[in-house]
Amino acid sequence: MTQAQLPAPSADALAASEQLCQHIRQQIAAQGGWLPFVDYMRLALYTPGLGYYSGGAAKFGTAGDFITAPGLSPLFGGSVAATIAHVLAESGGNIIEVGAGTGQLAAQILAELERLDQLPAQYGILELSGELRERQLQTLQTLVPHLAERAVWLETLPSEFVGVIVGNEVLDAMPCEVIQLNDGAWQRRGIVVNDEGFAWENRALDPIKDAAILATCARWPQIPGYTSEIQIEAQGFIKALSNSLQRGMILMLDYGFPAGEFYHPERSMGTLIGHYRHHTVHDVFHYPGLTDLTCHIDFSAMYSAAEQSGLALDGYTSQASYLLDCGILERAALLDSKSVEYLRTAAALQKLLGHAEMGELFKVIAFSRELEGATAPGFRGQDRSGEL
Numbered sequence: 094m095t096q097a098q099l100p101a102p103s104a105d106a107l108a109a110s111e112q113l114c115q116h117i118r119q120q121i122a123a124q125g126g127w128l129p130f131v132d133y134m135r136l137a138l139y140t141p142g143l144g145y146y147s148g149g150a151a152k153f154g155t156a157g158d159f160i161t162a163p164g165l166s167p168l169f170g171g172s173v174a175a176t177i178a179h180v181l182a183e184s185g186g187n188i189i190e191v192g193a194g195t196g197q198l199a200a201q202i203l204a205e206l207e208r209l210d211q212l213p214a215q216y217g218i219l220e221l222s223g224e225l226r227e228r229q230l231q232t233l234q235t236l237v238p239h240l241a242e243r244a245v246w247l248e249t250l251p252s253e254f255v256g257v258i259v260g261n262e263v264l265d266a267m268p269c270e271v272i273q274l275n276d277g278a279w280q281r282r283g284i285v286v287n288d289e290g291f292a293w294e295n296r297a298l299d300p301i302k303d304a305a306i307l308a309t310c311a312r313w314p315q316i317p318g319y320t321s322e323i324q325i326e327a328q329g330f331i332k333a334l335s336n337s338l339q340r341g342m343i344l345m346l347d348y349g350f351p352a353g354e355f356y357h358p359e360r361s362m363g364t365l366i367g368h369y370r371h372h373t374v375h376d377v378f379h380y381p382g383l384t385d386l387t388c389h390i391d392f393s394a395m396y397s398a399a400e401q402s403g404l405a406l407d408g409y410t411s412q413a414s415y416l417l418d419c420g421i422l423e424r425a426a427l428l429d430s431k432s433v434e435y436l437r438t439a440a441a442l443q444k445l446l447g448h449a450e451m452g453e454l455f456k457v458i459a460f461s462r463e464l465e466g467a468t469a470p471g472f473r474g475q476d477r478s479g480e481l
């Protein structure tokens with residue numbers, strides 16, 4: 094679908110996007126006319142009041158640009174709660190959810206932990222977007238009003254956290270570097286301004302300052318024009334979470350692959366894409382602030398970031414295997430098979446578990462510190478750790 098065929102934004106949305114473009118143009122000028130893509134992506138998604146996540150875009154659900162798992166069925170969060178309950182029984186402590194979106198996952202986890210009589214004293218939320226922080230509070234007050242007071246919005250990570258840190262589709266929303274092989278050299282992709290708007294322009298990598306990036310690219314297919322991403326912020330984020338975790342688990346769910354599959358000769362254009370009103374957009378300059386930008390996750394890189402901080406790998410598997418082992422089907426079977434809710438759940442399960450939908454593309458990874466108990470629910474089925 095060409096840009097002309099995509100739904101047009103409202104006049105207000107268009108004006109907000111133009112305001113953001115103006116801000117980005119100023120930043121590019123202030124940096125001497127060129128900005129690394131990672132900085133462009135940060136501005137496009139997180140500029141206060143204007144970025145895609147920090148501004149007023151609907152983002153989630155049918156009226157927005159994409160649907161995430163918690164929006165499909167409460168059984169998703171109910172299943173994730175099975176892992177959390179298992180860990181909290183051993184470690185004690187609290188929960189921190191990172192990048193909580195609409196707050197639906199928080200509500201689902203709290204509701205299930207209440208049913209299991211394992212509510213933590215505090216459910217911390219670390220969220221970059223002020224607009225989403227407000228939405229999360231509203232969701233909790235609507236869906237689980239008696240539990241909403243357990244939620245606390247954090248400004249930073251605690252220095253010695255005990256419990257479970259959980260995040261769904263948060264790593265993929267973090268700014269990434271884009272690197273391309275040209276004339277036999279790996280180059281950093283960046284953004285310039287020209288008469289038509291924003292445009293790509295490559296710059297050489299510095300053999301000293303960019304040694305880590307060059308070492309990574311040396312393992313990629315050496316195919317002229319090969320383009321891919323390094324999730325530099327997501328790696329740093331995993332390290333920050335790992336350093337914060339004194340005892341317990343980090344549980345991350347997202348789409349992506351291990352390095353061998355990610356940096357494959359056939360994936361020569363990388364995985365960076367936009368989402369706009371439920372369409373995939375390949376033009377990363379499409380209405381900045383109104384279009385989500387995202388790249389898939391290299392789970393091997395996340396594993397190595399956690400390992401460097403002394404964490405153990407507790408499990409790595411597909412979303413389908415994870416949810417099945419958490420008992421999602423058994424939870425669905427408790428519903429009245431003649432109810433509308435049952436039919437909705439059946440459709441959601443098809444999406445969450447289907448091999449061609451989210452079941453295989455999405456993975457679940459768990460890291461832990463000082464946990465010695467049995468393998469947590471979710472990871473007792475198919476173990477894919479060997480692929481990392």
Ligand SMILES: C[S@@+](CC[C@H](N)C(=O)[O-])C[C@H]1O[C@@H](n2cnc3c(N)ncnc32)[C@H](O)[C@@H]1O
Nearest residue numbers: 146161192193194219220221222261262263266
């Ligand atoms: C794609 S949304 C997913 C939201 C939610 N977890 C879900 O499953 O619907 C990404 C979320 O991560 C948040 N986010 C991105 N980077 C973050 C960071 N460094 N710290 C905290 N939240 C972040 C965004 O603001 C947004 O809430």
